[in-house]
Amino acid sequence: MMARKYRLGVTRKAANVVVTALLARGIPVTGGTGFLLTTRGRRSGKDRTTPVNVLEAGGKRWLVSPYGQVGWVHNLRADPTAGLRRGRARETWEVEEADAATAGPVLRAYVRKIPVTAPFFDAKLSDPVAVFAAEADRHPVFRLARSRA
Structure with missing residues (x-):
């Protein structure tokens, strides 16, 4: 059985609007792992914001793209600066993409x-x-x- 392919349809767009509004007001979602991620658009140069989950594993914090090669992934590869916020709390991070050996345990922990x-x-x-x-x-x-x- 093959994994489902991610599609940003009407239902998911609506859910993202609701989750974004909650996170912007500082209301934690998805067990407190939800944040708003802001990246710089690789082509436009404009800030792009999307809800994500930040996983804490092995004493480190991780961004995982469960839906594959989405826009924020390409943006972080072009400019490895990630803005994270929930409510008024804001953080800016430099990110490093993990190799497969490092990513394996993180992916497993994320799905769990x-x-x-x-x-x-x-x-x-x-x-x-x-x-x-x-x-x-x-x-x-x-x-x-x-x-x-």
Whole structure:
């Protein structure tokens, strides 16, 4: 069975509007892992904001793209600066993309923490980390490396 492909349809757009409004007001969503991520558009140069989940694993903070090569992934690759906010709390981070070996355990932890994303992975929760690492090229992982506070 193959993983579902992410499509930004009407329902998901509406959900993103609601989640964005809640996060902008400082109301935590998805178990307190939700933040608004702001990146600089790789072509436009304009700020782009989208709701994301930040995973804490292995004493580090991670951005995971459960839906694949989406816009914010391309933007971070072009300019590895991530703005995170929830309510009035704002942080700016330099990010580093993780290699497959590093991403494997993070992806597994992400799917366990946010199981709604599981259908977008070929790997199942019971699979070893190596199976998740094999999917790292389809689900980019970025470490929040250095705060620019």
